Amino acid sequence: MLSTIGKTNQKYIPATSKGQPFLKWAGGKTQLLHELLPRVPQKYNTYYEPFIGGGALFFAISPKKAVIADINDDLVNAYIVVRDFPEQLIELLAEYVNDKEFFYKIREQDTNNLQSIEQAARLIYLNRTCFNGLYRVNKSGQFNVPFAGYKNPNITQVERILADSNLLQETQIYNVGFDKVLDRAKKGDFIYLDPPYYPKSVYSDFKRYNKEQFHKDDHIRLAELYNKLTERGCKVMLSNSDTPFTCDLYKRWHVDKVYAKRLINRDVSKRGEVTEIIVTNYDY
Numbered sequence: 001m002l003s004t005i006g007k008t009n010q011k012y013i014p015a016t017s018k019g020q021p022f023l024k025w026a027g028g029k030t031q032l033l034h035e036l037l038p039r040v041p042q043k044y045n046t047y048y049e050p051f052i053g054g055g056a057l058f059f060a061i062s063p064k065k066a067v068i069a070d071i072n073d074d075l076v077n078a079y080i081v082v083r084d085f086p087e088q089l090i091e092l093l094a095e096y097v098n099d100k101e102f103f104y105k106i107r108e109q110d111t112n113n114l115q116s117i118e119q120a121a122r123l124i125y126l127n128r129t130c131f132n133g134l135y136r137v138n139k140s141g142q143f144n145v146p147f148a149g150y151k152n153p154n155i156t157q158v159e160r161i162l163a164d165s166n167l168l169q170e171t172q173i174y175n176v177g178f179d180k181v182l183d184r185a186k187k188g189d190f191i192y193l194d195p196p197y198y199p200k201s202v203y204s205d206f207k208r209y210n211k212e213q214f215h216k217d218d219h220i221r222l223a224e225l226y227n228k229l230t231e232r233g234c235k236v237m238l239s240n241s242d243t244p245f246t247c248d249l250y251k252r253w254h255v256d257k258v259y260a261k262r263l264i265n266r267d268v269s270k271r272g273e274v275t276e277i278i279v280t281n282y283d284y
């Protein structure tokens, strides 16, 4: 768990309350928004997203009251810092340069020795300047994506970070596994579940977001939780890969097959359109 960070007074709050992802994230749902948004219920109380990643749907909806979580502590720290210290974060990012030597110096930093704001700046900086904006770590949790050498990456993202900070003011943010945060979901709440996808084949689907992997047992646990949340009266939407296993897990509910563009696949010939499933337990 992350330590609690106190809030600062924001000097400037932008007029807009809509946010946008401040990180590119593997498995991010920007390409699938045209399928997801029409399925979001018209009315609900609190929005829950326990596998937040880059938060494509969360920002597209920009809900007033939300609970978001992820097991990746580096990522969750960045959300908390964007919410509570946007100006200090932007000031620090403004000092960072798009240079190979500087990139590897930042990449080598041990996050255990960094303050929260430095840790968030490091993640955002690496995400803007590394190859494909990927988040990938090795077995010991060390970020290992190389420098991309892009011409003019937007490292500071001033407007976006300020808008996101404004949106996140009413958002609870947790660094926990999915089951912990859903304990408190109630009747009338809307939950979007976007776990690491069940692999279509041994080499497909990039899923190393963390040192720990999301296994078959975790998918089964998640499907059991989906059923419990339904009994509790929550509206739940879930996305996953289209496989016999995942279709079978959710066969009691509406399972729609949709096309999505996916760029992350070891086999270049398989980068392109693949089918995915969107499961809902309500009519829309």
Ligand SMILES: C[S@@+](CC[C@H](N)C(=O)[O-])C[C@H]1O[C@@H](n2cnc3c(N)ncnc32)[C@H](O)[C@@H]1O
Pocket: 025, 026, 027, 028, 029, 030, 050, 051, 052, 053, 054, 055, 056, 057, 069, 070, 071, 072, 176, 177, 178, 179, 194, 195, 196, 197, 209, 210, 213, 214
């Ligand atoms: C498919 S990505 C989510 C992408 C996100 N919807 C977006 O638009 O960017 C899955 C996320 O689940 C997180 N994750 C993996 N295992 C988890 C667990 N047991 N509990 C909570 N989050 C987990 C990963 O760190 C990753 O950020």
